[in-house]
Amino acid sequence: MRGRRSSRSAAVVLAGCVGLAVMAPGLALAAPVPGGTSEAECTLNGGTWVSTTETCETAATTTTTTPPAVDDVESGDAGTSASAEPTPSTTTPSDTITPVDPTTPPGGTGSPGSANPDAPAADTTGTTGTQPVAPVEPISAAALAGDVPDLQSEINRALALEEVPLADLLPLPDLPDIIPQPDAGGNFENVNDACLNAISQLQFPTGTEGLDVLSEQLQGFCSTLDPTTLTDLLDDLLELLNGLIPSLPPPSPTIPNEAPHYVPAYYWGYWHHQYDVDCPELTYDEANAILAWDRSDPFRLDRDGDGEACEANAHGDDVEDVEYIGYPVGGVATGDGSTGSGASGVEVALAAGVLSGLGVTGLALVRRFARQG
Amino acid sequence: MATTTEQQGTGTNGTTRATIGILVVLVLLAVVAYLSGDPSQRVGPAAADLPAERTAVALPLESAATSNLRIPSIGVDTRQLSELGQTEDRRLEVPRDATTVGHYAGGAAPGERGPAIYASHVNYRGVDGGFARLADVEAGDQVLIEREDGVTVVYAVDRVDEVDKNAFPTAQVYGPTTGAELRLITCGGAFDPDVRSYEDNVIVFGHAVEAYRA
Numbered sequence: 001m002r003g004r005r006s007s008r009s010a011a012v013v014l015a016g017c018v019g020l021a022v023m024a025p026g027l028a029l030a031a032p033v034p035g036g037t038s039e040a041e042c043t044l045n046g047g048t049w050v051s052t053t054e055t056c057e058t059a060a061t062t063t064t065t066t067p068p069a070v071d072d073v074e075s076g077d078a079g080t081s082a083s084a085e086p087t088p089s090t091t092t093p094s095d096t097i098t099p100v101d102p103t104t105p106p107g108g109t110g111s112p113g114s115a116n117p118d119a120p121a122a123d124t125t126g127t128t129g130t131q132p133v134a135p136v137e138p139i140s141a142a143a144l145a146g147d148v149p150d151l152q153s154e155i156n157r158a159l160a161l162e163e164v165p166l167a168d169l170l171p172l173p174d175l176p177d178i179i180p181q182p183d184a185g186g187n188f189e190n191v192n193d194a195c196l197n198a199i200s201q202l203q204f205p206t207g208t209e210g211l212d213v214l215s216e217q218l219q220g221f222c223s224t225l226d227p228t229t230l231t232d233l234l235d236d237l238l239e240l241l242n243g244l245i246p247s248l249p250p251p252s253p254t255i256p257n258e259a260p261h262y263v264p265a266y267y268w269g270y271w272h273h274q275y276d277v278d279c280p281e282l283t284y285d286e287a288n289a290i291l292a293w294d295r296s297d298p299f300r301l302d303r304d305g306d307g308e309a310c311e312a313n314a315h316g317d318d319v320e321d322v323e324y325i326g327y328p329v330g331g332v333a334t335g336d337g338s339t340g341s342g343a344s345g346v347e348v349a350l351a352a353g354v355l356s357g358l359g360v361t362g363l364a365l366v367r368r369f370a371r372q373g
Numbered sequence: 374m375a376t377t378t379e380q381q382g383t384g385t386n387g388t389t390r391a392t393i394g395i396l397v398v399l400v401l402l403a404v405v406a407y408l409s410g411d412p413s414q415r416v417g418p419a420a421a422d423l424p425a426e427r428t429a430v431a432l433p434l435e436s437a438a439t440s441n442l443r444i445p446s447i448g449v450d451t452r453q454l455s456e457l458g459q460t461e462d463r464r465l466e467v468p469r470d471a472t473t474v475g476h477y478a479g480g481a482a483p484g485e486r487g488p489a490i491y492a493s494h495v496n497y498r499g500v501d502g503g504f505a506r507l508a509d510v511e512a513g514d515q516v517l518i519e520r521e522d523g524v525t526v527v528y529a530v531d532r533v534d535e536v537d538k539n540a541f542p543t544a545q546v547y548g549p550t551t552g553a554e555l556r557l558i559t560c561g562g563a564f565d566p567d568v569r570s571y572e573d574n575v576i577v578f579g580h581a582v583e584a585y586r587a
Contacts (some may be wrong), residue, residue, distance in 0.1 A: 076447045221544035226551065236549040247463060327547040328465035328477070331538025335495035335502060337562030343452060355401075362397045369390045 139194035139233060141182035147234040148201045154241055155202060169203035172215040191233055195222035198237060210248040217244055223275030277301075279310035287313060391445065402531040414506040416448040420515040427585035430524050430569065433553045434484035434584060439476050442491065443521035444557075447506040448476075457492060465490075465558075471497035474504070477547075482585050483518040484526040484553050493572070497500040504559035508533065508575045515557060516579055524586055528579040535561050535573050546576060553581035 162174035179200040180193030197216045204211055221240055225233075277299050279287060285299045287310035301309035308314075421443065443450045457466040468475040474493040481487030496503030497558035516528040534544060545557050555577070562573025 216540070217542070217544040220542050221548050224545050239549045240544055244544065247543070315497055326463065327543050328459050328479070329463040329543070331536075331541045332465045332467060332492050332558045332560070333570055334467050334492055334497075334504065334558065334574070335564075335571050336497050337564040337566065337571070338499040338567055358397070358400065364392075365393055365397075369386065369393075 003054045037108045087127055100111055126151075139188045139191060141188065141194075141197075144194055144198055144234070148198055151198065151202060151234065151241060152236055154238055155204065155245065170206055171201075171203060172199060172218065173212050174215045175200050175219070190227040192222055192226050192227055195225055195237065198234065208248065214244055214248065242325040247329045282310060282313065284310055284313040389518045397435035401453040404529045412482070414509040415446050415511075416506075417445040419446050419511070419513060421445040421517060423585070424587045427587055430584040431587055432484055432526075432581050432584050433486040434482070434524060434526070436482040436485055436521075437520040437522040437524070439483055439491075439518055440521045442474055443517040443519075444507075444510060445517075446511070447509055449503065449506075451503060451513065453503070463515045465492060467492055468503070469492065471520075472503045472556075479546060480556075481553065483520055484524065484581060486550070486553055488548070488550055488554045488556045489518070490546065490556045490558065495575075502559065504557065504575075507557060507559045507577060508535065508561050510557075510577050516557070518555075518576075526553065526582050527582045530555075530577055530579045532578050534576045534578065536576060537562075538570070538572060538574055539572060542576075545578075550580075555579035 050053060176196070180188065180197055182188050182197075188197065196219070199215075199222060216241070218237075221237075277290070279301060282301070284288070288308065290299065291302055291307075291309040297305075297309075304311075438456075439454050440451070441452050442454065451472070453475055455468055455471045455473050455475045456478045457468070458478055460466055465477060466475065471494050474491050477490035477492065480490040483489045493504040493507075495505050495507070496502050510530055510533050512530050512532050514530040517525055517531065518528065519525045535544075546558070557577035557579075559575050560571035560573070561575035562571055564571050
């Protein structure tokens with residue numbers, strides 16, 4: 001009797017183990033399937049069927065690029081593989097840089113590009129990783145001061161605001177409280193400091209949108225410059241601005257109903273009716289902004305009185321070339337959540353079948369032995 | 374425990390039962406192991422063997438199109454390449470199918486001064502993308518890009534970042550660089566089903582180590 005009872009408990013334990021073993025991989029397999037290939041399968045798995053792409057979306061199953069089955073079975077794994085963790089930047093802190101060479105003439109020459117006369121040497125070697133660290137030419141503040149106005153004029157050109165009154169210019173927002181300054185010899189300790197100093201001197205018209213993002217991008221660029229290599233800092237900054245400024249949000253075409261404290265210079269004429277403007281001189285947006293500001297239509301831009309100014313300019317005139325000169329904006333849409341890795345629906349069904357077969361066999365065996373015992 | 378007690382009482386039956394139990398457990402373990410597979414997605418060596426008799430070519434290079442891209446550590450070796458531009462809303466175009474790797478035409482050519490930028494899907498329409506395993510690349514891994522002029526540029530990976538798409542480091546990815554550099558981009562992080570998009574981008578940063586003609 002005692003043997004029978006103990007064999008029964010053994011059977012229960014074994015059945016539990018088998019059941020658990022059968023269920024665990026089954027559950028693990030069921031979870032990662034991002035959808036199945038039909039709408040029915042998709043909704044059955046708790047996903048959302050997207051008919052346009054014939055894919056199934058399941059939020060919980062697409063958090064990693066590795067097949068989730070792996071993570072699920074290996075309980076305790078955090079999910080994302082370690083290599084996906086952001087690796088610290090390889091840029092070394094600024095204090096590793098060679099101190100300023102005391103023999104460098106203070107002040108520099110002030111001519112554009114004089115900050116890095118040896119740059120071609122760096123270009124021809126091309127490699128930075130394995131080269132011994134050469135003493136880095138310090139960047140002189142005077143050279144920087146000579147070139148920053150070039151950057152500024154580039155900004156003015158890119159934003160088409162050459163005539164903005166100086167009082168209406170503001171520096172980049174969100175800059176560090178302490179901007180690196182040149183030492184007594186007029187040189188910066190490293191290229192990162194020089195870069196930060198240069199961007200802190202840039203001025204943008206009040207009300208320019210997207211400056212917070214621009215500031216973040218420029219600071220990110222400055223901080224990741226390799227302080228051990230020579231670099232055409234100002235040329236690079238110029239290139240960077242050319243790439244980034246076109247991505248700033250376009251200024252709003254609507255002129256507010258009341259004159260704001262700041263009005264772009266080229267609107268003053270319109271505001272004060274100092275001169276006449278006609279449709280050929282305006283874009284469609286500009287013409288309608290003027291009409292929105294003064295519905296009396298002082299310049300007769302809406303001759304047919306239908307509330308829409310310069311209809312003839314509506315198409316084409318202010319459509320820019322599609323060949324953008326700036327950098328692409330924002331992140332890259334490289335994935336729709338449907339993964340081909342892990343198990344397909346058929347594979348899951350097969351695996352489930354095999355496992356349940358095993359489970360049933362196991363249970364039958366256990367019961368048989370239990371009965372015998 | 375129970376089995377031991379019971380073994381004492383029933384002799385051979387107990388032994389058989391225990392054996393079968395162990396067998397079942399072993400089979401199940403084997404099945405689980407088979408299904409879970411190798412947890413590492415790194416399928417190859419960090420660096421490939423470069424041809425012994427190769428002629429070094431000085432960097433940086435002039436512009437040339439890409440003909441082959443290899444990342445030995447994650448088993449990428451593709452000639453399925455395309456050129457990418459920008460979409461109407463100024464975003465980086467992405468390849469039209471899952472496995473193609475796109476080169477951003479507005480960036481540098483491989484080996485040219487500046488960043489050579491490649492993007493591929495992590496997955497697309499139920500198919501693993503060209504950069505499905507990009508997040509498993511590690512610093513120090515090798516990336517080899519063969520150009521149509523027969524020159525192969527060897528890059529070393531500096532770091533692999535996972536960044537929020539809303540804080541994409543545009544300046545660091547597309548901005549000017551001192552030498553010839555490399556950027557590989559795909560999606561990563563959590564998937565947002567509402568906008569059918571991953572929240573992050575995985576970006577591999579690398580620099581050219583050498584260029585050669587085989």
